[in-house]
Amino acid sequence: MNKAAFLDRDGVINRKAPEGQYVTRWEEVEFLPGVASAISMLNRAGFRVIVVSNQRCVAKGLVTTEEVEALHKKICRELADQGAVIDAVYFCPHEAGHGSGHESPPCSCRKPAPGMLLTAAKDHQIDLHASWMIGDSAADVAAGKSAGCRTVLIGRIDNSAAAAPDFVAQSLLDATQKILELDGLSLRAEPE
């Protein structure tokens, strides 16, 4: 069995777009500081690094599935050039379901549902209890917890959040350093 670090995309790997806007084009991708170092550390510590991202911009018709996939390829290639390997990317293209004026019931993959993590666990033989979900929203924490992972919230705890993360971190690099410490894995960050 493998262990995974599940990463949210926007707000963890790249700067997220202003409220109500979406990162759909390469020109809009701004990597957050320390991300390549952090992913490289996770690689060396034996974690599968798997991105799990809600992209309802597809359901909204702002971008196609193929365009999102092409964008992810580019993001992965750029990080790989810096020695940071993303093993797989999963995204939910669906609308939020109830309350959005949409008739169809919510899908099983849009976080806070754990569907993407469960699918990835099957595809990559992952022990979810040995894995971590790292995200910047309550939905990420909830998805991680439902899947049986430990969780890290990047940013601040929203008091309305039902699920508390295992810890709060300032960035992916900060989260990674704490995870390696907690799991008894020692690695130093390499300069970017």
Ligand SMILES: [Mg+2]
């Ligand atoms: Mg996010």
Ligand SMILES: [Zn+2]
């Ligand atoms: Zn979905």
